[in-house]
Amino acid sequence: MPSAPDTHSLNTLVHKLQSIATLSDEERQAILSLPARTRILAPRQDIVHDGDKPSQCCLILDGWTCRYKMLSEGRRQIFSFHIPGDIPDLQSLHLHTMDHSLGTITQATVAYIPHESMRELSTRFPRIGEVLWRDTLVDAAIFREWMIGMGRKSAFGRIAHLFCEMYLKLEAVDLAGDHRCPWPITQVDLGDALGLSNVHTNRVLQEMRGKGLISLRGSTLVIQAWDELMRASEFDPTYLHLEKRAA
Amino acid sequence: MPSAPDTHSLNTLVHKLQSIATLSDEERQAILSLPARTRILAPRQDIVHDGDKPSQCCLILDGWTCRYKMLSEGRRQIFSFHIPGDIPDLQSLHLHTMDHSLGTITQATVAYIPHESMRELSTRFPRIGEVLWRDTLVDAAIFREWMIGMGRKSAFGRIAHLFCEMYLKLEAVDLAGDHRCPWPITQVDLGDALGLSNVHTNRVLQEMRGKGLISLRGSTLVIQAWDELMRASEFDPTYLHLEKRAA
DNA sequence: CGGATGCTTGATATGGCTCAAGGATTGTGG
DNA sequence: CCACAATCCTTGAGCCATATCAAGCATCCG
Structure with a gap:
């Protein structure tokens, strides 16, 4: 049985996860068989909005996105920039209400993956669950590094x-x-x-x-x-x- | 079989986790049977240091601790304050090298729990794994909120x-x-x-x-x-x- | 009672902000 | 392929929130 071609959109995710961890062939295959609905979004468009309760997460296939929150008087804080391979709202898997927004910077191609499928995958392959957890921990490490910048640089x-x-x-x-x-x-x-x-x-x-x-x-x-x-x-x-x- | 008395040190953890999620009786019992070595630490003392590769995590039973990083010329950025019930270095379970330090603020009582036991627990009770993941996600949400402060308030x-x-x-x-x-x-x-x-x-x-x-x-x-x-x-x-x- | 640590105060300096306007690019429709 | 609008970038002037430096004071604890 031939493996999926390199153009398979979920290869983007496999590639990214392998930049922060090691995956077995079986795990790679499991990721590639996730269901995904692909969409192309215009620049400066919200993907998920502060206060939403998403039932899917969003894998970036192409383009850049950012997480941000609006404050009073038009002030805005951007928390992170996301690039292909990232799942910027992975946290919605376990934090059910969004406490910030996710939007595109450029035109972007995104794949929506149901939470349910992500949970099943993590249960069947605990190692994949760990790698996804690890990814959110790296996110947090980047937040800390930005805090150093804003606080002390x-x-x-x-x-x-x-x-x-x-x-x-x-x-x-x-x-x-x-x-x-x-x-x-x-x-x-x-x-x-x-x-x-x-x-x-x-x-x-x-x-x-x-x-x-x-x-x-x-x-x-x-x-x-x-x-x-x-x-x-x-x-x-x-x-x-x-x-x-x-x- | 009577349940552990309320003075059981791991009750602190159960209590904290129930503030961000719901646990079953079985899960509570499983947490209470984690092995833990308890120590009392002086104020202003490091628990884990930037660059370490810990093999256990540290549950705060009493006192306050903080995560921080030192920069050149004595500048310092504190990332978070932690109180009883918190496991401030839970991330070390999946990020093997510390990218910052954890130290006491006041005198503190901490319980050390081997990573291995945490991993076993998460495997036997996936729901507990999810709650722990959730806890690290709440941490990240707090980082974001501090970023808003430092960037825009x-x-x-x-x-x-x-x-x-x-x-x-x-x-x-x-x-x-x-x-x-x-x-x-x-x-x-x-x-x-x-x-x-x-x-x-x-x-x-x-x-x-x-x-x-x-x-x-x-x-x-x-x-x-x-x-x-x-x-x-x-x-x-x-x-x-x-x-x-x-x- | 004495030392250490933490708090308070005054004076001065500055990095970065705000406001306001003009210039350059980029993308789009005709 | 041009013209125009929209977006983005650049510049100048003045100001302010917060930093730095330096000293003295209060509180706590052994």
Whole structure:
């Protein structure tokens, strides 16, 4: 019996999970046979809204999404950016009411997987349950790292740190390499993620460009001075808990 | 066969888990038969250190602890405060290297439970595994809420929000009531948790006292104006995902 | 009673915010 | 392929919330 072709949409998930853990052939097959309904969503569109009680989770196949919460007077906090392979609302499996929203940044292709199927899978293959749990724990580790930035780092350090983080996350699922990656995040989004105003975000980015540390044009980020950005932002990738590191 | 007396140290855990989920008698019994080695630790002492690879987790029976990370030049970020019933390093079950430290705030009594026993328990009682997973998800929800504070709220709002949060967490395990709770957190700790200097923390606390919103003396916090603090900090307890709410 | 720890105060400095406007890109419909 | 709208980026000026530095005071505990 031939295995599913590499274009199978759930391969995206297998690939991602293998970046943070090891799976057996049997487990891989089990994941690939999950039921999934695929949809294409426009940019800046909500997938799940604060207060919802979802009965499915959402696997990102293409495009970027973010989790965020709106406050009074139009203030917004973005908690995380998500890329293909991520299940940004995996937590809804065990926290039944959403305490924040999930929306697209770019146009995005997503696969909806019923909670019921995820639960069955975790019961039949406890190891997969553990890996999914692990994924939500890595999410939490990233939250903590953002807290360090917002609590104790300069705007420069926060932005540099996020560049390093997203680059490694993209690289782990083969969406980046050579210190170059897609960057569809606007300066307003970036500010809302890092607790900065758009004006200040803009000025720091110009400083980075001026010093030749990065180039950021046409939705592509090039990290020209990786070591310098890492040093300046006190970036240590341990918290990403990546299992396999690129060469 | 009589059930374990209420003084059984693992009752602390059962009590806490029942504040965020429902357990059957059988599950309760299974938790109570976990093996645990109990120790008393001095204040300001590390329990697990950044970089460790623990083989057990640590249930708080008495006292307060916090998770934190040290940065260059003595800067520190505290990620969370933990109280009796919490297992602050539960994540080490699936993230094998600690990316931060766990230490005591006050003198504390802790019970060490081997990872192996936790894994067995989760396998024999998948429902308990789910509840533990859920607990780590609530942790992450609290991280997100702190991110909102540090990214988008004033010092006043952050402190007020933390007061509301800790009061409800303590109340959920019967350690607070009547808008009064223990508060062993120094002003330096509070600043390190919320991304503030100790000087500014002090001034905001005085403002709160001056306005008659709180009283904070001798390690006891009294929230005199609950509604006002909730309003000013945009506090909405949904993110704590408490199952049973006090009357 | 003395040392340690934590709290309070004043003075000064600054990183980042707000407001406001103009310029550059990008995507879209004709 | 152009024109226009929408979105995003950039710039300047002024200000404020919070940081830093430095010292003295209060409280707790052995």
